[in-house]
Amino acid sequence: MPAITAVRGRLVYNSRGSPTIEVDITTDDRHTGRAAAPSGASVGIHETASFPEGGVAASLQILNDNAGRISGADPGDVGAMHKVIREIDPEPGYPKMGGSLAFALSIAAAESAAKSAGKPLYRFLGEQAPLASASSASSASPAERYRFPFPLGNILGGGAHAGPGTPDMQEILICATGSDTVQDAIRTNLEVHSELRGVLQKLDPGFSGGKGDEGGWAPKLDNERALQAAAKACENLGFTLGREVSLGVDFASSTQWDASRSRYVYDRAGFENDPGEQIEFASDLISRFKLIYAEDAVHEEAFEDMAQIRARFPDVLVTGDDLTVTNAAILEKAARGGSCNAAILKVNQAGGLYDALEFAAAGARNGIRLVTSHRSGESTESHISHIGIATGSKMLKVGVVGGERVAKLNELLRIAESQDGTEHDLIQGMAEL
Ligand code: PEP
Numbered sequence: 001m002p003a004i005t006a007v008r009g010r011l012v013y014n015s016r017g018s019p020t021i022e023v024d025i026t027t028d029d030r031h032t033g034r035a036a037a038p039s040g041a042s043v044g045i046h047e048t049a050s051f052p053e054g055g056v057a058a059s060l061q062i063l064n065d066n067a068g069r070i071s072g073a074d075p076g077d078v079g080a081m082h083k084v085i086r087e088i089d090p091e092p093g094y095p096k097m098g099g100s101l102a103f104a105l106s107i108a109a110a111e112s113a114a115k116s117a118g119k120p121l122y123r124f125l126g127e128q129a130p131l132a133s134a135s136s137a138s139s140a141s142p143a144e145r146y147r148f149p150f151p152l153g154n155i156l157g158g159g160a161h162a163g164p165g166t167p168d169m170q171e172i173l174i175c176a177t178g179s180d181t182v183q184d185a186i187r188t189n190l191e192v193h194s195e196l197r198g199v200l201q202k203l204d205p206g207f208s209g210g211k212g213d214e215g216g217w218a219p220k221l222d223n224e225r226a227l228q229a230a231a232k233a234c235e236n237l238g239f240t241l242g243r244e245v246s247l248g249v250d251f252a253s254s255t256q257w258d259a260s261r262s263r264y265v266y267d268r269a270g271f272e273n274d275p276g277e278q279i280e281f282a283s284d285l286i287s288r289f290k291l292i293y294a295e296d297a298v299h300e301e302a303f304e305d306m307a308q309i310r311a312r313f314p315d316v317l318v319t320g321d322d323l324t325v326t327n328a329a330i331l332e333k334a335a336r337g338g339s340c341n342a343a344i345l346k347v348n349q350a351g352g353l354y355d356a357l358e359f360a361a362a363g364a365r366n367g368i369r370l371v372t373s374h375r376s377g378e379s380t381e382s383h384i385s386h387i388g389i390a391t392g393s394k395m396l397k398v399g400v401v402g403g404e405r406v407a408k409l410n411e412l413l414r415i416a417e418s419q420d421g422t423e424h425d426l427i428q429g430m431a432e433l
């Protein structure tokens with residue numbers, strides 16, 4: 001059993017250039033894990049706040065003040081690490097240390113322990129409670145459990161991720177639903193992203209090639225024309241929507257929701273929807289563009305409206321993000337009300353790794369498909385590639401281009417290469433959507 005002998009934190013910057021916290025954890029057998037916390041631009045009201053008042057400096061102070069408590073802890077048990085973190089900050093939402101420190105500490109500890117055990121991180125995590133108990137409840141063997149999630153990539157950005165003139169909708173996404181291998185799925189997403197640039201340049205010769213926060217193109221187009229351009233890029237490559245590739249949308253509808261007027265305000269496109277019209281608006285796009293994936297099609301507290309969309313589209317991943325905020329109790333509520341059949345897993349929405357594994361277990365119990373996701377402000381690390389596999393996620397939402405996005409995709413390629421017929425040969429192809 002390894003023990004932590006050193007913990008060190010520092011201020012670093014994320015892909016948006018915002019300051020964040022990075023933590024190194026070293027074990028007595030000299031393995032070091034490192035993690036830097038990401039952050040969102042469209043943040044759910046119920047998600048864990050990244051930092052306490054005082055920002056990164058305040059979190060670093062808490063870390064330094066408690067280094068003695070962390071030293072000696074066993075990083076090989078995610079639950080035991082969680083207890084240590086909870087001793088430092090017992091309140092829900094980590095108000096004292098901030099979710100970013102809970103994230104960085106718990107993931108750095110897990111990475112150090114996986115290295116110490118000589119296991120890939122996905123396998124270390126898959127053997128941890130509560131994931132291990134969720135899979136033994138479903139009597140799945142490890143080989144049945146681990147699959148490659150389908151990469152789900154942002155090809156066109158708007159909303160909170162891009163500037164004026166871009167679509168109100170936050171993300172148009174591509175997923176190579178017809179691919180048999182993760183290599184082919186990644187290559188196909190890249191082809192569509194690249195082809196879309198040409199389509200956008202034909203529509204607007206002045207298109208600068210500018211991109212949003214997650215590497216999707218950021219053209220001056222409204223929602224409808226942006227989706228048409230994405231569909232055209234797929235068609236130009238000889239793909240049929242719903243076959244080789246499928247489109248998805250993160251509506252991020254809380255960005256448009258004006259609670260004081262009970263209306264969704266699409267100010268870039270110049271229209272408003274009442275809650276009923278929003279359901280029709282989203283449903284129409286899902287049908288016409290054969291979307292496989294629809295995230296936050298209504299605002300973060302509209303559980304019943306989400307349930308209506310879910311009931312209309314049983315074959316679409318009707319996904320909660322701001323709706324479910326990687327919170328196991330909220331996911332249980334959403335499942336009881338039939339609000340979604342899929343949910344985003346972002347560790348930092350919950351705070352620490354153990355919270356996120358509990359969320360994944362709640363998803364498994366309730367038949368909710370998981371989509372492990374990056375944030376718009378990312379690090380260059382690739383832990384989420386492992387978390388996506390360990391949690392049995394159907395998709396990994398990580399973007400298509402940009403160093404911090406490609407890092408996650410490249411890690412999938414490395415993991416695929418390591419499936420060499422030995423005991424590590426545990427991943428049996430692509431997830432079943
Ligand atoms: C999202 O909304 O799904 C997303 C990845 O963006 P952010 O990180 O800004 O919340």
Ligand code: MG
Binds near residue numbers: 252
């Ligand atoms: Mg989202």
